[in-house]
Amino acid sequence: MTIAERLRAAGERIATDEGAAIDTGLTLLAAAVAAALVLPLGWLLVDVLSLGGRAVDFALAPVTLRVLARSVALVAVVTAASVLVGAPLAVLTAQTTVPFRRLWTIVAALPLAVPSYLGAFAVVSAHSALDPFGIPFPRISGFAGAAAVLTLYTYPYVFLTTRASLLSLDASLVEAARTLNCSRWEAFRRVTLPQIAPAVAAGALLVALYTLSDFGTPNIMRVEVFTQFIYARYNAFMRDYAALLSLQLFAVTAVILALESRIGADDAGAYASSGHRGALRIDLGRWRYLAPLLPIAVGALALVLPVGIYGLWLVQRGPGYAAGSMAFSWSYGWHSLYVSLLAAGASVLVALPIALRSATSNSRLAALADRAPYVGYAAPGIVLAIALVSFSLDVLPALYKTVPLLVFAYVVRFVPQAIGSIRTSTLQVDQRLVEAARTLGRSRFEAFRSVTLPLIIPGVATGAALVFLTSMKELPATLLLRPLRFDTLVTYIWRVKEAGLYGQAAIPAFVLIVVSALSMAVILAQERDRNAETESRP
The missing domain is CATH 1.10.3720.10 (MetI-like)
Incomplete structure (x- = not known):
């Protein structure tokens, strides 16, 4: 080996050693x-250990278990309702012949831009704000009210993840099932559903975690859940008790994550595909003119109502608005x-x-x-x-x-x-x-x-x-x-x-909605770029 070769080999070893060190x-x-x-x-854990034997008594106290059960029930109801709203909207905007699909996609996704506590704030004020104009609106509060509001502002998690999965679905698999005399519903159950189940589960996980951790909406709706329970104990200078409750809430979060991982990882029944032949289109026939009523109704409740209430707050005067x-x-x-x-x-x-x-x-x-x-x-x-x-x-x-x-x-x-x-x-x-x-x-x-x-x-x-x-x-x-x-x-x-002082919340609420809408612009822009890239492939 020549001297030059030895020097080059030594340099390569030094570079390799430096790279490994880096x-x-x-x-x-x-x-x-x-x-x-x-x-x-x-x-x-340090705070909880200071409780000693009292930790078990606090953790298993009837009031603690009652609030915990209410929180878990709220999570279950909101998650199930979000799937029932988000998944059909995803199918409607991704796979059907409904007119103005792009518009309904934006309408269905935009509620995610409104923080749920702002939506709850508007809903509980809607009766008194609209009553002078002769517009009837029910008084909404309690467990049912919290579940309804949270569903309105969290279902887009399921909608976005499910829609993305549907757009990447190989239509030839469904067409093959139809040629084997499967009905449209049977083809969806046996082919489409196994393919999109992980995406639905991923969206449902986000809904469940958001609902479990939400602080503002249940408080405004006057339903005590674990987050308010913790906050009340903290404000009562019971820091160690609040720490124990926090660990319990974190344990519930871990259970939710474990359940989602089992669903998301289960790809039994899924079908492999060697190519992509474009998105499937379901012909709705005359129903395509009625189908937009679903996104219109959701958009009216989740978007038009709060924006309208905040607009009234800006111009309205009188008690409670000074x-x-x-x-x-x-x-x-x-x-x-x-x-x-x-x-x-x-x-x-x-x-x-x-x-x-x-x-x-x-x-x-x-x-x-x-x-x-x-x-x-x-x-x-x-x-x-x-x-x-x-x-x-x-x-x-x-x-x-x-x-x-x-x-x-x-x-x-x-x-x-x-x-x-x-x-x-x-x-x-x-x-x-x-x-x-x-x-x-x-x-x-x-x-x-x-x-x-x-x-x-x-x-x-x-x-x-x-x-x-x-x-x-x-x-x-x-x-x-x-x-x-x-x-x-x-x-x-x-x-x-x-x-x-409801009227004082109008300006900051509008600012937050505008800023939050920018996040949806980022998500929808990324989706548009992915779709364009997919369509440009041979």
Whole structure:
């Protein structure tokens, strides 16, 4: 071997060793970041241990079990109702000949842009607001009211996941079943349903987790569920009891996740397909003119009603609508913008090492670092807030009721949105481009900066946008962790709701709806891009 060959071989070994060291360092960094996100949730155990033998008595107290059973019942009812509303709407807009399908798709998806507590706020006020105009509207409250409102604003989870699955379904499979003398219903049951069941289950999981963790809607509807039960104990200075209840709620969340994983992983009866022949179209005949009544009815209740009520609040005067001592200030909007932007930026910084390593490594540690942050995402906001309150008071008192702690809560709660978006973009990067940059003498960092980073910027931007938008709407964590005299849009809405000054909630409610609608624009734009890509394939 010549001297030049030996030098080249030595250089390759050094580069390989450096690459291995960088990979190991990135994996350890991702694991450390993931651990830091999950660690505060474990502090609930410290508070619970302080209860000693009383923990069992509190956990099995009749009032605790009664509220827990009511919460589980609400989850079951809302999840089932959301499937019954969302799945038919998905079939209607994805597979039928209904006119203006694109319009009804937007109408059916837009309720997701309205925070459910704003919808509940409008519904409970609708009777008194519309009565002077001679428009009858029933008084809605209690368990049935909470279930109805939550269904209206969570069914789009099922609608969007099911519709995406239907659009990717191979129509030739259904056509084959019809040629074998299967009826339309039998073909749907034996072919289509097994294919879309994981998507329906994924949407149902999101509905169940949202319903279980929702704080505002049940409170406004005056039905006590576990989130209110926890909040009441926390406000009564029973922090250890609130921590115990938080662990119970988290245990229910874990059960829901386990049930969904069994349904989603069960692909028995599913059929493999070797190609895609375009979306199936079901001819509705004359019924296609009546079919839009379903999305119209849902849109009227979920969109037109709250927007109309907020519009009345803007112009209406009289008792209950005066500003009082709670006049709206745009500083509340600035506070929301400030902490949400900080959360979006911090989430991207946290998500980058985790997403990059999980997308390029098969190591178990990298996979664990990728999945661990989803614990915070699955944790209800009230549970996360109680955990961070306990952690800050016991370990870092200087952080209690500060902006950094609030931003950290948003990161723990929503960083999986950024991780998923960045990881997906990284997986789509052609590694041959990176290898070409390395052969031209670029270091790994230079190859990342000049090749990988420009290609994943859309995913980074999408992840940051989703974290920003969801942080703007987060209610329970903001209520418990915000600094003193630091109101945001959601906390101001909550204050005026408690005082009965409905009219003062109109402006911040409109702002939140507009900002939330941007998230739906992102989702629908991504769906349009995917459809265009699919249709352009040979």
